Amino acid sequence: MIVLYAVVPRGVEVVAPGLCGHDAGPVTVVYEETATPPSPSRDAVAEHGRRIVALADRGPLLPMRYGTTLPGMAELRSIGVDHGDAWRRRLDRLAGRRELVVHVAAADVAPPVDGSGRAYLQWRLRAVRRQDHAVEKARELVLPWADDLRLLPDRRRLAVLARIGDAERVRDAVAVYAAAHPDLELVVTGPWPPFSFCEEAEPS
Amino acid sequence: MTVERVPSGEDVALVDLVDRLIGGGVVLTGDVVLSLAGVDLVYLGLRLVLAPAHEVGVLARSRDSG
Numbered sequence: 001m002i003v004l005y006a007v008v009p010r011g012v013e014v015v016a017p018g019l020c021g022h023d024a025g026p027v028t029v030v031y032e033e034t035a036t037p038p039s040p041s042r043d044a045v046a047e048h049g050r051r052i053v054a055l056a057d058r059g060p061l062l063p064m065r066y067g068t069t070l071p072g073m074a075e076l077r078s079i080g081v082d083h084g085d086a087w088r089r090r091l092d093r094l095a096g097r098r099e100l101v102v103h104v105a106a107a108d109v110a111p112p113v114d115g116s117g118r119a120y121l122q123w124r125l126r127a128v129r130r131q132d133h134a135v136e137k138a139r140e141l142v143l144p145w146a147d148d149l150r151l152l153p154d155r156r157r158l159a160v161l162a163r164i165g166d167a168e169r170v171r172d173a174v175a176v177y178a179a180a181h182p183d184l185e186l187v188v189t190g191p192w193p194p195f196s197f198c199e200e201a202e203p204s
Numbered sequence: 205m206t207v208e209r210v211p212s213g214e215d216v217a218l219v220d221l222v223d224r225l226i227g228g229g230v231v232l233t234g235d236v237v238l239s240l241a242g243v244d245l246v247y248l249g250l251r252l253v254l255a256p257a258h259e260v261g262v263l264a265r266s267r268d269s270g
Contacts, residue, residue: 001238007230040243042222049221065229067240079232087230101220153227157220189217195228 002070003038005030006052006193007062007087016051022073024080026088030055031076038067056193060095062087063193086200094161097147098191100170102158104138105185106130131156134184141177145170150196159196167191222246 005019007027014021014030021028038044045066052063070076109127112119138158139149148161162170171188178186226243 004232037238037240040240040246042246045222045225045243045246046218049225052225053221063225063229065227065231066225067243068230068232069238069240071238083232099224101224103216159224159228187216189220192221192224195224198228198230200230 001034001037002072002076003032003034004064004068004070004076005032005048006055006064007091008055008058009060009088009091012059014055016055019051019055022076022080024077025084027080027084027091029076029080037069040067052193056098060091061193062091062094062198063195083200090198090200094194094197096163097161097194098164098167099194099196100142100160100162100167100188100190101152101192102138102142102160102170102174103185103187103189104131104135104156104158106134107183107185138174138177138186141173142170145173148197152196161194161197162191164191 007029008014008021010023010026010028012021012028014028016030018032019030020032021030038048048066052061055061056063070079106127109123109130112123132155135151135155135158139151142158142160142162143149145162145166146160147163150159151157152159160170167190174186174188178184226246
């Protein structure tokens, strides 16, 4: 079976133990042939991720979602024909950019001693508003460097697509802001491959 | 039930890497793509790690009673 790792521009040499490249029009699909499906364990996902991060150090890349598996080469050729052009357009738009993840957490406030449902709901409402406000402030903070920006489903993290050279500026800006706001917990991770910005691009 | 909280530094980065690999990336659908059992459980575990304390409590109670 074929485990897909990433899509890179055609011509990029895939030099990684066990990984192969299949040329599909303007892109190369990076894959591994295995006898068993990928393991659904956190360690296996992390190891898969480290290989993708290493590939991303060599140039622009679209990471595949973990566990994307095909029966064989015929199917790989087929999806290359179907998606190659759209993947190339997306790769071109992501060139020179990486993803940063900004964690934003407003400090917890102790729940009310009054155990009524009304008091609890009011406390929860205030907590949600505090969190939303903190996320909005973080969004405004990183906006000058963001080519694209997504609120992740947990509503506590922002995925920021920024130029590689701006990554440290984003980190510095967040660090300065966090130092001035001890009621907030702000953590930046990355730069990552553009995991959150991989939708196929329409022709412009 | 043991629930991890997000500490800092490398642990947070590892959680983000795993989370984005499962929740992000290029999504292929269709008959040619084989499904992979069990990844949803890894994702649920990450959601617990990333959730704030009061939501973790709700999730944990929900799972225990389910």
